[in-house]
Amino acid sequence: MEQVNVAIVGGGSTGLMAAYYLAKEGVRGIHVFESKYLGFGSTGRCAGGVRSSFASNVHVTLMRESIRNWLRLKEEVEGLEFIQDGYLWLLTTEELVELHRRLAAYQNSLGVPTRMLSAEEVGELVPLARSDVLAALYDPTAGKASPIKFVWAMRKKLMELGVNIHEYTFVRGIRASGGKARSLVVDESNEVRVDDHVLIAAGVWSKELSRDLGVEIPIKKDPHHLLVTDKYSPFLRPLVIHKESGSYVVQHETGSILVGAEFPVPEDDTSLRYGYLRKAVTIMSRYFPQILSAELLRVWVGYYEVTPDHHPIVDVLPGYENVLIATGFSGHGYMMAPIVGxxxxxxxxxxxxxxxxxxxxxxxxxDEGKLLKESAIFG
Amino acid sequence: MTKILCICEEVTLEEVERVVKEEGIKDMETLKRRLRLGMGPCGGRYCINTLLRLYPQLFGEPARNRSDVELKVPPSRPPTKPVYLYIFKEG
Incomplete structure (x- = not known):
């Protein structure tokens, strides 16, 4: 391989989705470069939740459109899963209930049919044990999509569409001149000529690539833990979030249960912490004691690439007309990938x-100080 | 006769041979994720070792005297054996 038309750096959900929509438009010579296996980065480590119940116009609108694409992708791509079982936000304080009442009205105004549920209605939807739930916000358009199934379904589909996928191929840098990227330096020193565009979609690793071109991207690594259990018969359809603590639980179609919790660690610390396990299990088992008898199979850490305003960067790289960048999704890259692509x-x-x-x-x-706000509507 | 390679995820040898041949899979890491080999409750105790023995016949390359990194043997994630979630519960 000496020449490509479009070079996509990063074989995660963003890169794969961009490759898919480009190929559907008839673009030829698309090459995806992944330094490890597809989905090695944040995609393969995420919980697979997909929702449009956000608190900013940008997030709600983009996710509303992304969910439309998820539903289409399910029809277009064999083996790709999207199960629209909803998201349920458990609310345990009066303040949170009031906030989410306004949030539901805001989301409704943008065409997302979220609604408030009473504690009793919550009990009808999920087998809830704890009585301190005052109400919940329910997002019926949200759902779950197994990242591992996504990656392999897309790999197969892209190959059928003629997209070239280079696994275990490290993009060392991008060479540019006259305001345009001209080539990629791949592995040790192979030079690959780029005739049209480069997309930087390398998650947390996008920072080094753009820095190489003299552009600073304000993203930080934010390691998050996740656990998965063995498979059990379905007991939980929606993804459930305990809003007060940020902990969540989701049972995938396979029967596996994933439990997440907010457990801040330093930027480069990907060691596994007992504290996370204690927090995740202690909080979620109050509401779903069923999980206590489930067996833990694996724990891992994956990165959120967080920007100062927790909204992504999707832009032409300043100074380089044929280089695009899509990163900084702050924990929402997988769910947003279909619209971003x-x-x-x-x-x-x-x-x-x-x-x-x-x-x-x-x-x-x-640079302009015009940061987006996730809860702008609450002034 | 059907040969089961991974009991937990019910993966047969035939299936492994098929995806290696038809989908251009060239390494164990990718194979694991494609077929969920070693992702069940045994944690890969049985299937990963069997897969290593079959490495030369599957991938057409020798496996002896090569490191796990070179062979892309999937890393073992903790815990080694499944444990009940209740052991982490506080209070």
Missing amino acids: EEITSMMLDGRPKLAETNELRLERF
């Missing part, structure tokens, strides 16, 4: 995204 395709082919909201994800907002 489609928007990247529009940006490459038409010079602009389809949605006005995508324009708000430009990199300059950080």
Whole structure:
């Protein structure tokens, strides 16, 4: 391989989705470069939740469109799963209940049919043990999509569409001149000429690649733990979040149960912490004691790539007209990938995204101090 | 006769041979994720070692005297054996 038309750096959900929508538009010569196996980074380590119940116009709108794409992808890509079982936000204080009442109204105004449920209605939806739940916000359009199934379904589909996937191929740098990327330096010193576009979609590792081109991306690594149990018969359909603590539990179609918890650790510390296990199990078992008799199979750590305003960067890299960047998803990259992949395709082919909201994800907002707010509506 | 390679995830030898041949899978790490080999409750105790013995016939390369990293043997994630979640519960 000496020449490519479109080079996608990063074989995670963002890169794979961009490759898919580009290929569907008839673009040839698409090459995806992944330094390990597909989904090695944040994609393969995430819980697989997909929701549009956010608190900013940009997030709600992009996720509303992303869910439309998830539903289409399920029809278009054999083996890709999206189970629309909803998200349930358990609310345990009066303040949270009031906040989510307003949030539901806001989400409704943007076309997302979330609604408040009483404690009794929550009990009808999930086998809840704890009585301190005052109410819940229910997002019926949300769902879950196994990342491992996603990766392999997309790998197969992309190969059928003629996309070239290079696993275990490390992109060392991007060479540019005259305001354009001209080639990639791959593995030891192979040079691959790029005729059209480069997409940097390398999650936390996007920072080094753009720094190489003299552009600083304000993303930080934020390691998060996750655990998975053996498979059990279904007891929990929606993904359930205990809003007060940020802990969550989801049971996938296979029967495996995943439990997450907020457990802050230093940026480069990916060691496994008992404290996370204690917190995750202690909090979620109050509501679902069923999980206590489940057997833990694995614990791991994956990165969120967090920006100062917790919104992603989807932009042309300043100073390089043919380099695009999509990173900084702050824990939501997998769920957003279907809309981001489609928007990247529009940006490459038409010079602009389809949605006005995508324009708000430009990199300059950080320098201009125009940060997006996740709860802007609450003033 | 059907040969089961991974009991937990019910993966047969035929299936392994098929994906290696048809989907261009060239390493154990990818194979694990493609077929969930070693991702069940045994934690790969049985299937990963069997897979290593079959390495030369599957991938057409020798496996002897090569490191786990070179062979892309999937890392073992803790715990080694399944444990009940209740042991982590406080209070």
